Amino acid sequence: MRWLSKSVEFVGKVGLFGLRVVVDSLRPPFEFAQCFRQLAEVGNKSLALVVVSGFALGAVMTLHTRNTLVTFGATSMIPAVQAVSFFVEIGPLVAGLLLAGRVGSGIGAVLANMRASEQIDAIESLSIDSFKYLVVPRVLACVIALPFLTLFMDFAGLLGGFLSEELSSHIAPILYLNRAFEYLQWSNFIAPTLKTAVFGFIIGSISSYFGYTTDKGAQGVGEAATNSVVLSSLLIIVADVLLIKCIFFLFPETAV
Amino acid sequence: MSRRYLGVGIFIIVGLVLFALGIFLVGSRHEAFSRHVLLYTEFTDLDGIAKGSKVQVSGMDAGQVTRIEVPRSPSGHFRVQMKVDEQLHGLVRTDSVVTVDTEGVVGNTFLTIHSGSLNAAIAQAGSVLQSKPPVTMSDLLSHGLGIMNDADATIKQVGGKLNVALDGINGAVGNVNDLLLGLKEGRGPAGMILRDEKMADQVRETMSNVQSTTSNLNQASGRVNVLVANIQQRDLPQKLDDTMTRIRSASTRADETIQKVQQSLAQALGPDANGVTAGQNVSEALANANVATGNMAEDTEALKHNFFFKGFFNHRGYYTLASLSPEEYRHTKLFGSTQSPRVWLQADTLFRHGPHGPEELTPNGKHAIDAAVASFGNPIFTHPIVIEGYSDAATPADALSWSYARAQLVRNYVDARYPFTTKNIGVMPLSATPPPGLGHDGWSGICIVVAEKK
Amino acid sequence: MSDPKTIAVEFKRVMKSFGTKRVLNDVSFHIDQGQALCLLGRSGTGKSVTLKLIMALMRPDSGEVYVDQDNVVSMGEKGLSLVRKKLGYLFQDAALFDSLTLYENLALPLSRLTKKSKDEIDDVVHHVLTDVGLGGDGAKYPSALSGGMKKRAGLARALVLEPKILLADEPSSGLDRITASEIDGLLMRRKVEHRTALIIVTHDVHGARRVADRVGVLDKGNLVAFGSVDEVSQSENEVARKLITEGSNV
Structure with missing residues (x-):
């Protein structure tokens, strides 16, 4: 029972924290410089990771699907399978998980360290709202950067798939591109890309929660980093299920 | 600081460009930025067509289904609104017909607006086009299977009747034997006439039996033709592989049956020269049966060609030599492979110039071919055999025609001498150039290949 | 009682607890401009909390905290930012x-x-x-x-x-004696040259004796002694006496 009430309490705390992020991000003054700094941290520095893994994943995907599709004589479907799977699910989800790993742990550790070394108190002592100064920009950076990173992932995956396919069947780039987008519709390009903003919000606010609220000193730093990654990855996957249902609901033609 | 701004700026700009690119690529697919006309059609059965399904005009992507109105009562129709690219509007006439089609084996359903006739007026925006109800695959398959079962049953029947007929023939032959013995033993001519009448009746009865089965068989093959036409029209059979094997096994069974009949006939008619007349009749009837099963085989053959995945069959080794050019043939994996056993025979030993000009086989050549056939062992009975003809004649036209003539000569000899199924033996004129990688740069003569697929 | 206009910081009956643990129990004191107060006491007796209450980083459960005659307890963020301009805070690890x-x-x-x-x-x-x-x-x-x-x-x-008031949390902890006395020197100079009030939380009794005009001793949340170094060393409270005299032997 205690465990249960603690869990519920935890959900409540995280929920209020998230709500505070939303409210504070809409209330002036805005910390633009901080947002920009965090955007560079979250976006630019994750770019290489996302592009390289997208490329590799794309190549691997094609190698796998190729075999199966060749059996059905449906080799012309390879680009479409590649594009649909990347744009609809693999791109958003993997980009989200990669960001949770790279940035989530970073945010958790940095904020926990700032809490432990009284830097957050120091900020407060300058009459700066530490929540708006530290948490909101980080969450916003994740929300803004992740859809972009997802696009990078999608196109890197497509490029990887194309090169892998090019090596085995010498397909022309324009034909590949044409076939790739044959089955894509507005709703399964835009909606899955934008849903990653929700993933970004999850990563940013969960990691910030663990970092910002730790009270265990130096020991809390590692703990916050680990918890950030674990919980934000988990929530991303769970949220994905709900978001896909929402997308199906809003755009019924994507659900076949 | 300025460098960070630069980095973030690049990140955002490239991201936006990718987004725009994606939107453009998706958009151009669905012709969101081009002009459209709205057209309507009505269906009692949508067969999976949904909002957003593709619409093609004469095979070109032209737009999508934008709305479907559901009927209120079972007697009503689904009214489908289609957004069609203005550019293709000119092909859509008042007599255009809309059908539901399926992409590939596992694809989505989509609508095709077939282009109308030249004389009809262009269909106005908002007009309702005629539709043709979709034939569902399961209907088609059960129909096809029904026909197959019928054909099967008929063929069994043929087998049974032929056996009855053969019993009759056996009886007749026995009678003839008796008669001859009677003659030899010096029994009177009156007895002979008496016996002969009986025998003649029996043989006549037998013949009519055989003929009626043959017409049954022909009928079955006609129905197969209908099925094939159906399938071609629908252009989509998902489980066609299944159907195909059924057709094939059915025709193989027919073949087998006929083979058995031939064997028993050979046994029945072999020992006595006087049975010849009756035997010839039966042979003719059987030739008819052969034509019937041959039709069936041809029908399956036709399927292979008209069906949408040629590669689908090629992958399984369905080749028709007649449809392969020598160049394609040389590069076909199955025949160009070093794994398929081959025997190379030189022109000098095989042929000599005949008295009337064209080449003919020498006795030595025949021996060489016999030896080659023997050397292949069992596989030659179960696998396709290709006889490649080669000639190093000076002009390309001569080389081609001579190599063809040589291959034909050998084929006719082999065909006549050995019990191979005729359609299993093919010829391929290759002028002077064998397929690459087989150790012969040029050749004059013959090469016999057994296409063993490994 | 000193003139209210010269009072830099004043605590009136301040209570503060974390959960069930009471860290400040009915604490009252005040110091004037240009004075240095050293807060002594064992770890976890609420010394740092006192500083954070002055900075309004925390709010007391009850009682009042005056900074330059303004009660920071009931103040909004806007007023606080004005008050905080008068305050400087040297954190424990900077x-x-x-x-x-x-x-x-x-x-x-x-x-x-x-x-x-x-x-x-x-x-x-x-x-x-x-x-x-x-x-x-x-x-x-x-x-x-x-x-x-x-x-x-x-x-x-x-x-x-x-700042008119400088709060320092353990300015000499983790430093060698020479560096520590350098820091003390800087603090002293500030006090003398700018009449800055100093509130220093420290374990360094030696330093405290040199710098402090007033010494406060906290024990289990209670302010057990408050006054000049001499007054505290003759305090009735044993803990306070012990702390000051032990320090003098170092």
């Missing part, structure tokens, strides 16, 4: 912002709480850094500084706003 250079660390309070131009800020930062002996280190990040340098940098940041 709490410099890791992501900013030393220069940016010092410029941040000025750009946030004053309307100084960039040139003026440059001047002030440079001046204060030179004052604490870090004139050439403005471009360094905190991670590149030694413990003593960090402490001085933290002090510099606490001083850029020219």
Whole structure:
């Protein structure tokens, strides 16, 4: 029972924290410089990771699907399978998980360290709202950067798939591109890309929660980093299920 | 600081460009930025067509289904609104017909607006086009299977009747034997006439039996033709592989049956020269049966060609030599492979110039071919055999025609001498150039290949 | 009672608990401008909490805290930002912002709480850094500084706003005696030259004896002794007496 009430309490705390992020991000003054700094941290520095893994994943995907599709004589479907799977699910989800790993742990550790070394108190002592100064920009950076990173992932995956396919069947780039987008519709390009903003919000606010609220000193730093990654990855996957249902609901033609 | 701004700026700009690119690529697919006309059609059965399904005009992507109105009562129709690219509007006439089609084996359903006739007026925006109800695959398959079962049953029947007929023939032959013995033993001519009448009746009865089965068989093959036409029209059979094997096994069974009949006939008619007349009749009837099963085989053959995945069959080794050019043939994996056993025979030993000009086989050549056939062992009975003809004649036209003539000569000899199924033996004129990688740069003569697929 | 106009900080019956643990129990005291108060006591007796209450980083459960005659307990963020301009806070581990250079660390309070131009800020930062002996280190990040340098940098940041009241949390902890007395020297100079009130939380009784005009001893949340060094050393409370006299032997 205690465990249960603690869990519920935890959900409540995280929920209020998230709500505070939303409210504070809409209330002036805005910390633009901080947002920009965090955007560079979250976006630019994750770019290489996302592009390289997208490329590799794309190549691997094609190698796998190729075999199966060749059996059905449906080799012309390879680009479409590649594009649909990347744009609809693999791109958003993997980009989200990669960001949770790279940035989530970073945010958790940095904020926990700032809490432990009284830097957050120091900020407060300058009459700066530490929540708006530290948490909101980080969450916003994740929300803004992740859809972009997802696009990078999608196109890197497509490029990887194309090169892998090019090596085995010498397909022309324009034909590949044409076939790739044959089955894509507005709703399964835009909606899955934008849903990653929700993933970004999850990563940013969960990691910030663990970092910002730790009270265990130096020991809390590692703990916050680990918890950030674990919980934000988990929530991303769970949220994905709900978001896909929402997308199906809003755009019924994507659900076949 | 300025460098960070630069980095973030690049990140955002490239991201936006990718987004725009994606939107453009998706958009151009669905012709969101081009002009459209709205057209309507009505269906009692949508067969999976949904909002957003593709619409093609004469095979070109032209737009999508934008709305479907559901009927209120079972007697009503689904009214489908289609957004069609203005550019293709000119092909859509008042007599255009809309059908539901399926992409590939596992694809989505989509609508095709077939282009109308030249004389009809262009269909106005908002007009309702005629539709043709979709034939569902399961209907088609059960129909096809029904026909197959019928054909099967008929063929069994043929087998049974032929056996009855053969019993009759056996009886007749026995009678003839008796008669001859009677003659030899010096029994009177009156007895002979008496016996002969009986025998003649029996043989006549037998013949009519055989003929009626043959017409049954022909009928079955006609129905197969209908099925094939159906399938071609629908252009989509998902489980066609299944159907195909059924057709094939059915025709193989027919073949087998006929083979058995031939064997028993050979046994029945072999020992006595006087049975010849009756035997010839039966042979003719059987030739008819052969034509019937041959039709069936041809029908399956036709399927292979008209069906949408040629590669689908090629992958399984369905080749028709007649449809392969020598160049394609040389590069076909199955025949160009070093794994398929081959025997190379030189022109000098095989042929000599005949008295009337064209080449003919020498006795030595025949021996060489016999030896080659023997050397292949069992596989030659179960696998396709290709006889490649080669000639190093000076002009390309001569080389081609001579190599063809040589291959034909050998084929006719082999065909006549050995019990191979005729359609299993093919010829391929290759002028002077064998397929690459087989150790012969040029050749004059013959090469016999057994296409063993490994 | 001293004249209310010269009172820098005053606590009136302040109570503060964390959960069931009471860290300040009915604490009242005041110090005047230009005075130095050293708060002594064992770890976990609420010394740092006292500083955070003054800075209004925490609110007491009951009681009042006056900074320069303003009650910070009931004050909104706007008023607090005015009060905080008068306060400087030297944190235990300096709490410099890791992501900013030393220069940016010092410029941040000025750009946030004053309307100084960039040139003026440059001047002030440079001046204060030179004052604490870090004139050439403005471009360094905190991670590149030694413990003593960090402490001085933290002090510099606490001083850029020219506070009337300087709060220092263990200014000499983790430092050798010489560096510690350097820091003490800087604090003393501040008090003498600018009549800045000092409230110092410390374990260093030796330093306290040199710097303090007033000494307060906290034990289990109670202010058990308050007064000049001599008064406290003759206090009735054993803990207070022990603390001061032990310190003198060091």
